[in-house]
Amino acid sequence: MIESMRFVHDTLPQRVCFGSGEAAANLRREITGLGASRVMLIGSKSGLRAADEEITAGLPVALRYDEVVMHVPVEVAERARAAAAEHDVDALVSVGGGSTTGLAKAIALTAGLPIVAVPTTYSGSEATPVWGLTEGARKTTGVDLRVLPKAIVYDAALTTSLPVELSVASGLNALAHCVDAMWGPSADPINAALAAEGIRSLAAGLPQVAAAPEGLDGREHTLYAAYLSAAAFASAGSGLHHKICHVLGGAYNLPHAQTHATVLPYVLAFNGPAAPDAERRIAAAFGAATALDGLLALKRQLDAPRALRDYGLAQDAIAAAADAILPSVPPSNPRPVTAADLRTLLRAAWSGADPATVF
Numbered sequence: 001m002i003e004s005m006r007f008v009h010d011t012l013p014q015r016v017c018f019g020s021g022e023a024a025a026n027l028r029r030e031i032t033g034l035g036a037s038r039v040m041l042i043g044s045k046s047g048l049r050a051a052d053e054e055i056t057a058g059l060p061v062a063l064r065y066d067e068v069v070m071h072v073p074v075e076v077a078e079r080a081r082a083a084a085a086e087h088d089v090d091a092l093v094s095v096g097g098g099s100t101t102g103l104a105k106a107i108a109l110t111a112g113l114p115i116v117a118v119p120t121t122y123s124g125s126e127a128t129p130v131w132g133l134t135e136g137a138r139k140t141t142g143v144d145l146r147v148l149p150k151a152i153v154y155d156a157a158l159t160t161s162l163p164v165e166l167s168v169a170s171g172l173n174a175l176a177h178c179v180d181a182m183w184g185p186s187a188d189p190i191n192a193a194l195a196a197e198g199i200r201s202l203a204a205g206l207p208q209v210a211a212a213p214e215g216l217d218g219r220e221h222t223l224y225a226a227y228l229s230a231a232a233f234a235s236a237g238s239g240l241h242h243k244i245c246h247v248l249g250g251a252y253n254l255p256h257a258q259t260h261a262t263v264l265p266y267v268l269a270f271n272g273p274a275a276p277d278a279e280r281r282i283a284a285a286f287g288a289a290t291a292l293d294g295l296l297a298l299k300r301q302l303d304a305p306r307a308l309r310d311y312g313l314a315q316d317a318i319a320a321a322a323d324a325i326l327p328s329v330p331p332s333n334p335r336p337v338t339a340a341d342l343r344t345l346l347r348a349a350w351s352g353a354d355p356a357t358v359f
């Protein structure tokens with residue numbers, strides 16, 4: 001909670017280059033600045049095709065790599081690391097969503113190579129030092145400054161091809177970073193300021209993206225917010241919301257962004273009344289009477305994901321999921337959390353019940 005004005009805040013060393021239509025020029029400048037001469041260009045097949053020629057012309061590309069898999073399976077990471085070593089690359093450029101950035105991070109983690117990230121979704125992975133790998137059904141994450149991209153090249157024009165449904169889910173994933181940053185274990189007033197501006201910009205940008213997916217204005221607001229959300233979240237650490245989604249994504253293989261979009265209002269309904277400062281800041285950022293009113297109005301406007309049962313969670317998995325989540329709940333959560341609370345929250349999120357009536 002953000003009540004004390006005593007805090008220690010780490011600001012991450014990273015350059016942010018923002019400009020629609022400027023990815024090629026910004027990328028060239030950043031790679032030149034790093035003194036790199038053998039770049040490994042990483043992107044999913046669809047991502048690379050969309051951006052490839054346009055933004056990578058003039059780069060010293062030694063290897064194009066497109067085996068990108070969500071949640072970075074260890075064997076996929078091992079193959080990519082071997083390819084990087086075999087081609088003697090000296091810098092990594094990732095063009096794509098969180099999965100692509102995640103693969104670049106997995107290589108950087110062991111090879112110590114610098115990353116320049118060109119994000120094409122709103123996942124925000126590019127602005128965090130968090131890496132993730134999966135082995136079987138088990139996802140491991142860690143924090144290491146070696147995986148923090150040296151530079152981010154944001155170009156909203158590269159995101160216009162992201163389908164509206166995915167854009168909405170991904171944008172709400174960014175919103176979840178903002179909300180959780182308000183009460184994460186290391187929450188502080190700087191994170192809260194970044195997060196509030198992120199919420200304001202998402203609330204302005206996402207409806208425009210849904211209404212005019214090709215338009216740059218909404219895309220720029222949303223991409224800018226994606227950065228703010230991740231910077232705030234990286235500093236504040238995972239709060240209750242991310243602990244819940246981490247278990248749901250890892251153990252039940254639910255889709256990342258949609259799971260965040262569905263669960264967030266229930267966590268806000270649970271925590272909001274016990275976190276008056278966060279509640280006030282979030283409500284103000286939405287321009288709404290309460291934080292939950294603002295979030296629900298935005299979700300209605302966007303026709304956003306509503307129920308976990310739509311994404312493959314079985315109802316009889318809820319009790320075990322609650323038990324798996326409980327030990328990871330941060331002790332600093334604004335209110336105590338019991339297994340029964342988690343079951344109530346998950347049952348409501350599973351069925352899509354009105355979050356305002358659950359707690």
Ligand code: NAD
Pocket residue numbers: 044046047050070071072096097098099100102120121122123124125126128129130131132158159160161162163166170256257
């Ligand atoms: P993603 O990267 O898997 O992309 C989703 C889909 O969208 C893919 O099929 C991709 O090819 C496609 N796509 C991406 N950009 C596109 C574009 N501009 N146009 C058309 N299609 C496009 O999904 P994501 O939600 O961006 O990232 C999810 C992953 O990132 C998860 O593994 C999650 O754990 C990780 N993540 C990590 C952090 C972190 O800090 N380490 C933060 C957020 C997310």
